[in-house]
Amino acid sequence: MTGRFRGWIPLTLMTTLIVAVGAYAAVHQEAFLTKYNLGNLLLTTMPLALVAIGQTNALLVGGFDVSVAALMTMCVVTASFTMGPGSSWPALLAGALALVGVGLATGIFNATLIRVLRLPSIIATLGTLSILEGASLLLRDHPEGFINSNVIGALNSSVSFVPLAFIGVVVLAVAADVWLYRTRTGLALRAVGRDETSSRRLGMSTGRTVFLAFVICSLMASVAGFYSAAQVQIGSPIIGNYALESIAAAVLGGASLAGGKGSFVGTLLAALFLTLIGNVLPLFHQPTEYAQMTIGVLILLALVLYQGPELVARFRSNWQGVGRLRSRQGEAPAA
Amino acid sequence: MSSPGPASPLVLSLRGVSKAFGAVQALHDVSFDCRAGEIHALVGENGSGKSTLLGIASGFLAPDDGLVEVGGRRRRRGSPAEARRFGLGIAYQAYSHILDLSVAENLYLAVPKNVQPAYGRMEEWAAARLEEFKVDVPVTAVMGTLSLAHRQLLEVVKALLARPKVLLLDEPTTALGPEEVGQLHDLVLERSSVGVGIVYVSHRLPEVLGIADRITVLRDGVSQGTYEAAGMSEDALVALMIGRPLQLAFPVRDDNGRPSEVLLDVSGLRGERFGPIDLKVEKGEILGIAGAEGNGQAQFLRALGGVERSAGKASCNGHELNTKSPLGALRAGVVLLSGDRTRESLFPVLSVRANTTIQVLRPLGRWGVLRRRRERRTVDDLVRRLRIRMASIEQPVQSLSGGNQQKVSLTRPFLRGDVNLILADEPTQGVDVGARFDIYEALRAKANEGVAIIVKSSDPLELAGLCDRVLVMSRGRIVDEIHGEQLGERRIVEAIVGSGITRDRTSPAEGRPA
Numbered sequence: 135m136t137g138r139f140r141g142w143i144p145l146t147l148m149t150t151l152i153v154a155v156g157a158y159a160a161v162h163q164e165a166f167l168t169k170y171n172l173g174n175l176l177l178t179t180m181p182l183a184l185v186a187i188g189q190t191n192a193l194l195v196g197g198f199d200v201s202v203a204a205l206m207t208m209c210v211v212t213a214s215f216t217m218g219p220g221s222s223w224p225a226l227l228a229g230a231l232a233l234v235g236v237g238l239a240t241g242i243f244n245a246t247l248i249r250v251l252r253l254p255s256i257i258a259t260l261g262t263l264s265i266l267e268g269a270s271l272l273l274r275d276h277p278e279g280f281i282n283s284n285v286i287g288a289l290n291s292s293v294s295f296v297p298l299a300f301i302g303v304v305v306l307a308v309a310a311d312v313w314l315y316r317t318r319t320g321l322a323l324r325a326v327g328r329d330e331t332s333s334r335r336l337g338m339s340t341g342r343t344v345f346l347a348f349v350i351c352s353l354m355a356s357v358a359g360f361y362s363a364a365q366v367q368i369g370s371p372i373i374g375n376y377a378l379e380s381i382a383a384a385v386l387g388g389a390s391l392a393g394g395k396g397s398f399v400g401t402l403l404a405a406l407f408l409t410l411i412g413n414v415l416p417l418f419h420q421p422t423e424y425a426q427m428t429i430g431v432l433i434l435l436a437l438v439l440y441q442g443p444e445l446v447a448r449f450r451s452n453w454q455g456v457g458r459l460r461s462r463q464g465e466a467p468a469a
Numbered sequence: 470m471s472s473p474g475p476a477s478p479l480v481l482s483l484r485g486v487s488k489a490f491g492a493v494q495a496l497h498d499v500s501f502d503c504r505a506g507e508i509h510a511l512v513g514e515n516g517s518g519k520s521t522l523l524g525i526a527s528g529f530l531a532p533d534d535g536l537v538e539v540g541g542r543r544r545r546r547g548s549p550a551e552a553r554r555f556g557l558g559i560a561y562q563a564y565s566h567i568l569d570l571s572v573a574e575n576l577y578l579a580v581p582k583n584v585q586p587a588y589g590r591m592e593e594w595a596a597a598r599l600e601e602f603k604v605d606v607p608v609t610a611v612m613g614t615l616s617l618a619h620r621q622l623l624e625v626v627k628a629l630l631a632r633p634k635v636l637l638l639d640e641p642t643t644a645l646g647p648e649e650v651g652q653l654h655d656l657v658l659e660r661s662s663v664g665v666g667i668v669y670v671s672h673r674l675p676e677v678l679g680i681a682d683r684i685t686v687l688r689d690g691v692s693q694g695t696y697e698a699a700g701m702s703e704d705a706l707v708a709l710m711i712g713r714p715l716q717l718a719f720p721v722r723d724d725n726g727r728p729s730e731v732l733l734d735v736s737g738l739r740g741e742r743f744g745p746i747d748l749k750v751e752k753g754e755i756l757g758i759a760g761a762e763g764n765g766q767a768q769f770l771r772a773l774g775g776v777e778r779s780a781g782k783a784s785c786n787g788h789e790l791n792t793k794s795p796l797g798a799l800r801a802g803v804v805l806l807s808g809d810r811t812r813e814s815l816f817p818v819l820s821v822r823a824n825t826t827i828q829v830l831r832p833l834g835r836w837g838v839l840r841r842r843r844e845r846r847t848v849d850d851l852v853r854r855l856r857i858r859m860a861s862i863e864q865p866v867q868s869l870s871g872g873n874q875q876k877v878s879l880t881r882p883f884l885r886g887d888v889n890l891i892l893a894d895e896p897t898q899g900v901d902v903g904a905r906f907d908i909y910e911a912l913r914a915k916a917n918e919g920v921a922i923i924v925k926s927s928d929p930l931e932l933a934g935l936c937d938r939v940l941v942m943s944r945g946r947i948v949d950e951i952h953g954e955q956l957g958e959r960r961i962v963e964a965i966v967g968s969g970i971t972r973d974r975t976s977p978a979e980g981r982p983a
Contacts, residue, residue: 316588317588318577318585318588321570321574321577321588329567329568331565332565332566333578334529334549335527336549336565336627337548337552337581338578394569
């Protein structure tokens, strides 16, 4: 039973922290609980939430995608060309499709490097990161080119203070978690992330699973790009540190660096929490640099707390593990 | 035992299958088939190509050449999913369990979609299946917490869940005790009686002769023919399995004048896959460890070297041997030559020079700075002595042949003055014939200096030629000792294949560390 229970720790912890920090801020600063601030908080969460949900896919299959931030930048830059002021709605639709196209192409490129050429995902996506950064700077060497205000308005439309898009992301995360933990294909994904050799022996299409995970990761990053564009509102070649933050959110939300474990709802909560820290600190006239440091400390704490039991077990069977790994890999060609 | 007539349809058929891994031809033009309701055993020594053949049949490996038909349908490509759709079930020797998932989840993943129950009813369904196959484990247990015996039984259960037409079992009894072997055989016989074709791979000839209808023998990747089990004996099978042309020379044994002084004394040593083991090794002795792959030989050796967890007593040269860490073993003068050279012994990208001297840098330097000239001279000497062939001692080790790589890892015990015991895990695997003799000679030279050597090898010919004494392991325990006049290839093979149900009374699952 403890094994099943453990999956809820990250969700509980994230919720508790959000409530605690929120309550503290609400008591001490009137400005925090205003509709304006809460709506703004949820909107600022959007890019990180989307990209982190994508990143969770990559972590679930045991990889990383560090190219997501560069891809988001590329999408913002692309939007400044294809979704400028004065474009007609059909032209804007085509422009939006161009962004998704960039995401799809990047995803397929990453997945090909990782599955077909068998590069480690960190190295492969580092390469992609560099290519995309260069391309963005080539297209816009300084912030330039406004993004259509109608589009920004549509992306930011809200019911009361809650952005429609945020409701959409909540629904998406819950649906994805139900899929991951309550369906056959979700189980298969977790199995592939945990042990690829065994999964392949059981007849699962491991290659396709990993390929799709990286394509979805990039697609989510390109959708996150829309919300970055709505925030910066101009074709800027410099967008925040989303690669690390997305991994941070996924890990705080319960994803295992070894693959096969994670929760989309947990990731969403963690993204909200990380954005909340950045939202609250200015209210207390604290420099936002503290947010960076807090995030770093939290990731380390989360790793120790969630993966502690695993780490202890791994430490114990360390020497044995070396032997097991060896015999497993050496066994295929031998008779 | 069921005896299907020749009219029974073929459920598995391989025609002219070949497969090479790099330069090694694992299978050469092998044909093999299995009829409905038949138990067809596949036997051969370690490395004869049994697992490769199964891998090809199951779609995990793609053959270089040849045809594969499952259930009368021709397989197009290497795909385990397709093979399963066509009616093939396989229990892998190294298991296909996902250790972090529960038993129920593992069973669920093992069956095709049309057999899977609704996701929510998984545990109920799994419990019913386990009852059907009389395996008593909780379905919510995490697979990794179960004993090896249970994991092995569940591997067979998983293969049977999809109701296959043909069932492949790869060494299904290595972790099982006698009672569980009986349980498994009952299950296999029951399935064959309802028309399932069974391919049974094992090195345990008594088991094979007791259960099989037909037997095919593989030797060095080539089929030695298919025979009716009723007309076969253990002797006849062994004769087919060995008989490789003798092309190796061995250094001369010089027992005379060797003082009989015990160096290594092990008592009650046990680990996850072996034990309890008691043995004594004398100074200057070369002791061989034989056995079918996966019976704990490597783990035992690695435990002595401190790289695998173990419990029990071991003393070396009169002092207690600390087997908790590789450093403890090294301090006692115990050197492990790992079977996985490139990952555990050598630094593949570093030069021959660096790999040779890395453990003994202190005496080669002055005030903490290496003296290159002295280092080079030392390495040059050893290179000449061990006949390592290379362009320069600055060449990265990864660019050398397997034999020369092994010689580089062998230089280390020559550089340490304090070596008492060398543990050599498959010292000549992937090594060409010429280099083998050099390695044997180097080992014998160390032995003549009074060092004790334990060699784990899957090659009985090598053990017979090199060692003074050979121990045979089965299911993690020593089941036979061969020395003196008796020591020969045939005697070793007989001991390995004969170590079946009758001689072994304890399951290795009980031999876990306390």
